[in-house]
Amino acid sequence: MTSGGLLRAVAGTAILGGLGLPVLLGLGHGIAAAFGHFPAIGAHGPDLRPWRELLEMPGLGRAVLLALWTGMAATGLSFLLATGTLAALHGRGAARGLRRVLAPLLAAPHAAIAIGLAFVLAPSGWIARALAPLLGWARPPDIATTGDPLGLALILGLTAKELPFLLLMFSAALTRIPVGAQMAAGRALGYGRTAVWLWVLLPQFWPQIRLPVMVVLAFSVSVVDMALILGPSAPPTLPVMIARLSSDPDLQALLPASAGGVLQLVLLAGTFAAAAVLARIAGAAGRAFLRRGHRLRGTGRTLALLPAASAGIVLMAFLALAALLVWSAAFSWRWPELFPAQLTWRHWLDAGRWGWPAGASALIALASTGLALAAAVAWLESADRLGRRGRDRWLAAAIHVPLLLPQLSFLTGLSGLMIRAPLPPLAAVIWGHWLFVFPYLMIALKGPWEAADPRLECSAAALGAGSWRRLWRVKLPVLLAPLLTAAAVGFAVSVAQYLPTLFLGGGRIETLTTEAVALASGSDRRVAAVHAVLQALLPWGAFLAALAVPAILHRERRGLGGAA
Amino acid sequence: MKSFITAAFLALIPAIASADDWDATLEAARGRTVHFHAWGGDERTNAFISWVGDRVEAAHGVTLRHVKLGDTAEAVARVLAEKAAGRGSGGSVDLIWINGPNFAAMKEQGLLYGPFAGSLPNARWLDLSPGSANVTDFTVPVEGLEAPWRLAKFVFLHDTARIGPPPAEMAGWPDWAAAHPGRITHPDPANFMGATFLKQALAELAPEGTDLSVPPTDATFAAATAPLWDWYDALRPHLWRGGTSFPASQFAQRQLLNDGEIDLSMSFDPASAAAAIRDGLLPPSVRVHVPAKGSIGNVSFVVIPFNAANPEGAKVVADALLDPEVQAHMQDIRVLGAFSVLDPGKLAPQARADFAALPSGPALPRLEDLGPVLPEPAPGWMTQLEAEWQRRYAR
Numbered sequence: 001m002t003s004g005g006l007l008r009a010v011a012g013t014a015i016l017g018g019l020g021l022p023v024l025l026g027l028g029h030g031i032a033a034a035f036g037h038f039p040a041i042g043a044h045g046p047d048l049r050p051w052r053e054l055l056e057m058p059g060l061g062r063a064v065l066l067a068l069w070t071g072m073a074a075t076g077l078s079f080l081l082a083t084g085t086l087a088a089l090h091g092r093g094a095a096r097g098l099r100r101v102l103a104p105l106l107a108a109p110h111a112a113i114a115i116g117l118a119f120v121l122a123p124s125g126w127i128a129r130a131l132a133p134l135l136g137w138a139r140p141p142d143i144a145t146t147g148d149p150l151g152l153a154l155i156l157g158l159t160a161k162e163l164p165f166l167l168l169m170f171s172a173a174l175t176r177i178p179v180g181a182q183m184a185a186g187r188a189l190g191y192g193r194t195a196v197w198l199w200v201l202l203p204q205f206w207p208q209i210r211l212p213v214m215v216v217l218a219f220s221v222s223v224v225d226m227a228l229i230l231g232p233s234a235p236p237t238l239p240v241m242i243a244r245l246s247s248d249p250d251l252q253a254l255l256p257a258s259a260g261g262v263l264q265l266v267l268l269a270g271t272f273a274a275a276a277v278l279a280r281i282a283g284a285a286g287r288a289f290l291r292r293g294h295r296l297r298g299t300g301r302t303l304a305l306l307p308a309a310s311a312g313i314v315l316m317a318f319l320a321l322a323a324l325l326v327w328s329a330a331f332s333w334r335w336p337e338l339f340p341a342q343l344t345w346r347h348w349l350d351a352g353r354w355g356w357p358a359g360a361s362a363l364i365a366l367a368s369t370g371l372a373l374a375a376a377v378a379w380l381e382s383a384d385r386l387g388r389r390g391r392d393r394w395l396a397a398a399i400h401v402p403l404l405l406p407q408l409s410f411l412t413g414l415s416g417l418m419i420r421a422p423l424p425p426l427a428a429v430i431w432g433h434w435l436f437v438f439p440y441l442m443i444a445l446k447g448p449w450e451a452a453d454p455r456l457e458c459s460a461a462a463l464g465a466g467s468w469r470r471l472w473r474v475k476l477p478v479l480l481a482p483l484l485t486a487a488a489v490g491f492a493v494s495v496a497q498y499l500p501t502l503f504l505g506g507g508r509i510e511t512l513t514t515e516a517v518a519l520a521s522g523s524d525r526r527v528a529a530v531h532a533v534l535q536a537l538l539p540w541g542a543f544l545a546a547l548a549v550p551a552i553l554h555r556e557r558r559g560l561g562g563a564a
Numbered sequence: 565m566k567s568f569i570t571a572a573f574l575a576l577i578p579a580i581a582s583a584d585d586w587d588a589t590l591e592a593a594r595g596r597t598v599h600f601h602a603w604g605g606d607e608r609t610n611a612f613i614s615w616v617g618d619r620v621e622a623a624h625g626v627t628l629r630h631v632k633l634g635d636t637a638e639a640v641a642r643v644l645a646e647k648a649a650g651r652g653s654g655g656s657v658d659l660i661w662i663n664g665p666n667f668a669a670m671k672e673q674g675l676l677y678g679p680f681a682g683s684l685p686n687a688r689w690l691d692l693s694p695g696s697a698n699v700t701d702f703t704v705p706v707e708g709l710e711a712p713w714r715l716a717k718f719v720f721l722h723d724t725a726r727i728g729p730p731p732a733e734m735a736g737w738p739d740w741a742a743a744h745p746g747r748i749t750h751p752d753p754a755n756f757m758g759a760t761f762l763k764q765a766l767a768e769l770a771p772e773g774t775d776l777s778v779p780p781t782d783a784t785f786a787a788a789t790a791p792l793w794d795w796y797d798a799l800r801p802h803l804w805r806g807g808t809s810f811p812a813s814q815f816a817q818r819q820l821l822n823d824g825e826i827d828l829s830m831s832f833d834p835a836s837a838a839a840a841i842r843d844g845l846l847p848p849s850v851r852v853h854v855p856a857k858g859s860i861g862n863v864s865f866v867v868i869p870f871n872a873a874n875p876e877g878a879k880v881v882a883d884a885l886l887d888p889e890v891q892a893h894m895q896d897i898r899v900l901g902a903f904s905v906l907d908p909g910k911l912a913p914q915a916r917a918d919f920a921a922l923p924s925g926p927a928l929p930r931l932e933d934l935g936p937v938l939p940e941p942a943p944g945w946m947t948q949l950e951a952e953w954q955r956r957y958a959r
Contacts (some may be wrong), residue, residue: 039648040649041644058951058958123825125826138826139824140824140825142745142804144805147809228812234752234810234958235958244754254641330844334823334847335823342844344844369817372858383710415645508599508629510632517634518604518605521605521812521815522605522815523606523842524845525816525819526844527607
């Protein structure tokens with residue numbers, strides 16, 4: 001077997017056996033339980049009772065609509081704003097600065113942003129306190145600005161997290177389209193900027209970004225941690241309802257919970273279909289407009305609203321992070337004070353409280369990212385050696401499976417399976433994180449890897465370097481910046497994981513995220529803030545390192561410096 | 565007199581035997597780890613458990629790992645899953661902080677280790693006579709399957725800087741709330757504190773002759789709760805957010821009170837107001853209020869699952885929790901402030917003096933101010949109240 005074949009066999013086995021198979025097994029267990037088969041709790045199906053019980057849950061209809069509405073609205077809004085912002089900023093040299101500005105938001109886990117945003121938006125929060133003297137409010141207004149029945153705060157929170165992610169994915173995708181030339185051609189034919197973006201660039205752009213948009217949609221429709229903190233409560237969104245059912249004292253509730261997991265799956269498939277139909281309609285409508293000769297001149301001003309709205313959301317997210325910092329050092333900070341009357345370091349000095357979770361978060365993130373990086377490099381390199389680059393569509397599909405399924409739908413089953421074949425909790429959690437770290441890392445790395453100039457490797461081969469030497473001495477150094485960026489993405493994904501830590505660690509592994517979400521339920525906002533700040537700082541440090549290390553190592557090679 | 569001596573002598577025999585047993589228990593526990601699954605939402609309780617951990621480590625070489633739960637049901641679900649998988653020993657849970665429906669579920673499904681509470685040396689300080697709060701848990705007989713460790717009694721917390729105390733009777737609440745629109749609320753009844761608010765109201769409003777210690781049927785439930793729903797329909801429109809959404813827990817509600825969004829909170833811990841004031845989590849003007857007819861009270865227990873990997877260590881921890889020194893430390897407002905489960909009449913003079921010497925504060929009620937304890941209704945009432953509330957008001 002050639003070295004490429006061997007590498008491929010090892011990597012393929014790891015990816016299929018470690019990722020594809022367990023996810024399918026977990027899913028299978030969940031589906032069986034949804035149809036009444038869960039011998040562990042004395043249920044022997046098939047039986048439709050779990051579905052009847054689920055459908056009888058009060059507020060189920062509204063919970064379903066809420067999940068669909070908040071998830072789709074957040075995805076649509078993020079998509080619109082990301083596209084509009086890039087359209088407005090493109091060619092103005094802002095893309096690189098954009099990445100640096102967005103790094104803290106990309107790095108900050110959903111839970112951290114949600115905890116900060118909950119305070120910024122609350123009726124007694126920062127915005128309301130700033131407005132109180134102007135509007136004469138003696139007491140906080142009795143208006144639902146978080147946990148509102150329409151889920152607007154949740155949509156805003158999701159958008160604050162997904163917009164930076166989509167901006168990053170889109171700006172990477174845009175580099176593969178000759179935007180400047182096509183824009184010039186379009187403008188020369190008398191079309192406005194908006195028209196060129198909508199009808200020329202977007203159709204080329206969409207196939208490349210479809211997958212990240214679907215991932216955002218899947219995440220947003222099934223999110224639990226953010227919906228717990230910012231979402232409505234009576235009823236909550238469907239995923240929160242299912243998560244609650246899963247922890248109901250009456251263990252028979254696991255059956256309707258499993259049915260809920262399957263329902264989530266069906267709903268998600270429905271939203272995917274809706275998104276595909278919407279894209280087709282948009283395409284057809286665009287062509288119809290085009291045929292009628294619309295040129296959309298003078299719409300540039302409308303287009304400028306989108307970056308302004310994006311800036312507003314980004315500003316709000318930064319306010320959320322600032323609020324976390326201030327809260328972590330507050331003793332008491334009550335209405336209507338704009339700044340705490342009494343500061344204290346005691347929550348930070350209590351390192352025994354946050355030291356272990358922080359260490360666990362860092363260890364799990366390093367381990368899962370290291371494993372994912374090794375697997376990704378092995379797979380990509382083997383494809384190069386076998387000359388199969390870019391032909392593994394099934395792999396692209398397989399690695400997206402964990403990202404495109406609602407987490408609850410297969411994690412419950414997985415944790416059930418784990419009891420029969422117990423792994424040490426730490427190993428189980430690292431593996432559980434790897435399920436999500438590997439796909440994101442792969443997405444971040446695949447493009448730059450395949451875009452690397454093949455002539456470098458050809459030259460090295462012509463000079464007599466063997467395949468391993470070419471990998472170590474040419475490819476990996478040249479790809480250092482994207483490798484580290486991908487690793488930082490993986491690290492951030494790991495630090496943010498909530499349900500895998502909880503389900504696979506059996507509650508025995510405490511990370512910053514499980515602690516922050518537990519504390520966000522209201523016990524002490526100051527200690528929650530300390531955890532959330534650390535939760536945001538860890539991945540931010542990883543992103544800074546990903547920018548700084550290549551810049552320092554390659555300081556004399558301009559073409560390689562931190563240009564990931 | 566003779567029979568008394570015989571009885572006393574007979575009573576001593578198991579005591580001697582159990583002293584040997586206890587030495588064996590201590591021996592088996594030494595050098596091992598106890599995984600204590602306990603709700604982790606309260607910083608002071610977490611710090612107290614960690615203090616107990618240091619103590620058992622020093623005294624008996626037992627390492628205590630506090631597995632912090634968001635909800636006790638997580639631990640129950642875990643033990644159940646292990647049972648299902650045929651894991652009859654070496655389980656991941658050694659000890660659980662539990663009571664009420666979670667205990668009832670574990671008992672019913674055969675997930676418990678067996679009677680152990682009576683064999684703990686420190687159990688001699690407990691009142692375990694029939695009728696004591698320590699021998700029934702939400703009307704379910706304890707039968708030694710769980711050991712008590714702290715007392716809970718339902719109280720209201722109000723900010724005197726903004727509002728007067730709640731009405732003496734629950735019947736007065738709709739008028740009171742109407743006078744303070746949007747400033748009153750209760751936790752979501754899906755949370756046990758929200759459910760307790762409904763139980764408290766039910767205990768006062770149920771028609772004469774309703775027996776809440778008997779599990780409800782559909783008919784008795786409907787009859788007993790009819791006045792409650794009328795009352796709630798009158799109250800709800802005046803609540804915070806028009807009664808359309810509710811804080812997720814008492815802690816979320818305490819945060820709203822601290823933020824000034826509302827003027828009322830509630831707690832199962834009469835010392836919680838004083839503790840929160842010290843900690844900067846409530847304004848200094850907050851005080852405790854108890855309804856005139858008394859309020860719902862119960863006891864927090866610990867149980868050992870049937871498949872615990874380290875049941876001996878779990879017993880050592882359960883015993884340490886009942887040590888009079890530990891209980892006095894727990895009742896200290898500077899530590900936790902939770903009321904002790906020990907019977908003051910049974911304590912040694914030194915222990916009684918320790919309790920008497922505990923500091924007091926303006927927001928800390930004395931035990932005698934707390935009024936009578938209304939017993940917890942049978943668990944079925946709570947589950948049905950929750951479900952009926954969901955059906956009526958969650959859309």
